[in-house]
Amino acid sequence: MHTLSIAEMAEGLRAKKFSSVELTDAFLARIAKFDKQLNAYVTVTADQARAEAKKADQRRTKGEDGPLLGIPIAQKDIFCTRGVKTSCGSKMLDNFIAPYDATTVAKFNQAGAVMLGKTNMDEFAMGSSNETSFYGPVRNPWNTKTVPGGSSGGSAAVVAARLAPAATGTDTGGSIRQPAALVGITGLKPTYGRVSRYGMIAFASSLDQGGPMAPSAEDAAILLRAMAGFDPLDSTSMDKAVPDYAAQLSASIKGLKIGLPKEYFGEGLDGAVAKVIGEAIEQLKKLGATVHEISLPNTGLAVPTYYVIAPAECSSNLSRFDGVRFGYRCKDPKDLHDLYKRSRGEGFGAEVKRRIMIGTYALSAGYYDAYYLKAQQLRRLIKNDFDEAFKKVDVIAGPTSPSVAFNLGEKTADPVTMYLSDIYTIAVNLAGVPALSMPAGFANKLPVGLQLIGNFFDEGRLLNVAHQYQLATDWHRRIPAEFA
């Protein structure tokens, strides 16, 4: 059952080949059997899942139907779920039972999806390897000595190992796409404002965006349809109709203009990865696309710019974790100041503290102009690069990550080295455009992801291109042997 696509599962439910309870139990059994090896779930909500599955079956008996009715999914532990621990991968929120549902969670509930549990992640979504989690690292199902990427590493791993048919992720600088690439699944970061951020614990508010992670573009399209849309509770969410993404999948890509940014194929890109990406682009050409070299001249500035903007926003966003109203409070604070600094000092891990400090510094008196304001200006230049590119091409293609999954511990010693692993994904968040990563083959027995970047609100086209590619290839169907 676990190898079926979401559409096939829905078909099975409709045809009464199996019930949602059976489907849910099958996945819960896989979780029980395999998650010890991966550490991908922080919380498994087995009882709640069975209850929700039962409810979904009843809804179906009453004549209801829907693409997600009775389909199990996993939620990244950054989305608030009423009555269920929402840890954000942090000791700070280890005791936080969210008193409300994120908009995304509410939408899935309404659609009748069944939540299997909450997935592990880098602490407060800060990390590219899932090694900053308070709950320990997640392991890559393709090779458990390697990382699954981050920050949505748990979601990526559960989908790759089929411990959930699909999952949600969030992407601030690559946190959906990079792990999707490293574990060989399809992950989409929508246009900024496409998916509500309400109830999604903020890392960097002007960059954060939730999105789907699933084996295929077809599955991702079904999830995105459910997640996307205007939310009156998020004033940055866009009041724009949500297209039927699934209906757009079957269009031919003949004549599609694909831009290859020369900056994404230069120094720093692993040779074996480059080869796989080259083959994938050949495949797209076979499907009728044309390829054009383009330039995104400010690519090199994306990482420095991001590491001012994201920490600046996070330093402020994370001030609410102060040990007063929720979350971790230190033992026996001797005064108010002690309460603040020890609750925060003990509750946050090293990477979070580093970023808070960088951001605090960048915003502080005397440094604001040189850091924060400068970064905001560069952000515009980076966005202008994309505007220019999309005057010439329909989508931009390139590698998602410069290398395949690296070993646990390999990059933890030097934060800057870790930061550079997001070099191809970060500019997209700064610009606000949508992008997806899809499995394109293997290098050194580890998955390689092809990134497709689209113009604003062009998610439908990205999913269409990915789907056409996936009709011609089977990379997205591969499951690591250990988890078959």
Add this chain to the structure above:
Amino acid sequence: MEWEAVIGLEIHAQLATRSKIFSGASTDFGAEPNTQACAVDLGLPGVLPVLNKEAVRMAAKFGLAVGATVAKRSVFARKNYFYPDLPKGYQISQYELPIVAKGKIEIELESGEHKTVGITRAHLEEDAGKSLHEDFHGMTGIDLNRAGTPLLEIVSEPDLRSAAEAVTYLKKIHSLVRYLEICDGNMQEGSFRCDANVSVRRKGADKFGTRAEIKNVNSFRFVEKAINFEIERQIELIESGGQVVQETRLYDADKDETRSMRSKEEAMDYRYFPDPDLLPLIIDDAFVEGVRKTLPELPDAKRERFVKDYGLSNYDASVLTTSRELAQYYEAVVKAAKGEAKLSANWVMGELLGALNKENKDITQSPIGAQQLGGMICRITDNTISGKIAKQVFEAMWAGEGDADAVIEAKGLRQVTDTGAIAKIIDDVIAKNPEQVEQYRSGKDKLFGFFVGQVMKESKGKANPGQVNDLLKQKLDNK
């Protein structure tokens, strides 16, 4: 050496919206602690702010009323600092680009001179919660009901030169925001608060001295006292060779003094930056014009109209336009009194405000309605009662004994206007006081008053004073 004070005020006016500035929680005052603090007000993980349109409308209304620019584009920023009554660790406020800029307002000084006070800016922001310092086993309790209440912070230019001027300006703004119905002005409940920036300099100097910011002044009287204390403190400090340090000081009403509030090592670095959860606030002309249509007649215009239409003195017109409610009351009295504007002004400002003051009430709490008071004034003008008797009627109405007519009837206060009846009393008085009559007639004119008094006494005050005068004169002079 002569000193001059330089004062600027930062006024925080809570906007009278139903819901909070960024959430749908109620702004009602006085609820049980934390029952009106929703997820957004508490800064729970994942929540987001959505701006209240009415708060924007109210801010724009104020801007138009003080002749300011209402910015087409303004920006919300985060002011970062840690404090237990500030749930998110930052306050959402407007910093570089406020919604209202460059306004002015005219105040009238004690000398009668007029002075224009510049309003640098007015910006929207969210209020913080409250710390309750009663003893909870040596801990402080935090109530976040107030957190997220919309505030309009109105910042004046340092144009004020004395505590009295500062209070006049403060009262003027207080009256204005209530006229505009954007703030209830309740200082006890903290809906209208004020910080004062005070510095001193030698008279004639063009540079400002170092200023201190005085916080926690919550009545007009305390504002005046706190500023005066601070001026004296700074002068004494400088004259004894010291220097004023820029700092925040707290006014202690019990001790009538200001004292330093934050320790010096705690230099504030608020790390302002544009709030990434909120796009810029864009206001178009149509919005501003819509707001302009809702502007009521403003205090200055009303005062001028009162002078012109009712023939009042400038002073009377100022008093009667202090608040919108008082002006409304007065106009209703005039109408009920069939246009007797001057007499109405005298009664409202004299008896009525006097009685209200004595009982610490404002005009909205007056036990005598405008119709009632106007009705009584009609009885004066139609000679049913004299002005003196009217005071008895007023007191009876105040005590809830009904309308003027009912009181006059019940107490038999109707004025005696029957010439025959008055003549009879006069004859009696003349007969009873032959000695005084003799003296008067031999030239002691002053005794006329004595006879008036006697006649009024005999009539229990009900005789018409004009008629008494005329008849008495006739009878005394015609020997």
Add this chain to the structure above:
Amino acid sequence: MSLSRDQVTKIAHLARLDIAEADVAKYQSELSNILTMVEQMSAVDTKGVDPMPHPFDLGQRLREDEVTESNQRESFQAIAPQVEAGLYLVPKVIE
């Protein structure tokens, strides 16, 4: 760019983060490395470039002034570290 020990301590204080004395040097070197990377920004001339705080150059949407929230104190305070009489408790605030 390298930060001094003092600067690191000052930033940690501003951010209310307790940093163990023994860890200051480690943060000092890590933060300095990050800032050195970040300083590549200064190579670009950005004179006259409009800062970009959001992906969209749009105005914000406003909500109507309606009370939509009801009292949820019990549920919110169930997850609070310390409450009494409906209040959140913190060590005494001294002004």
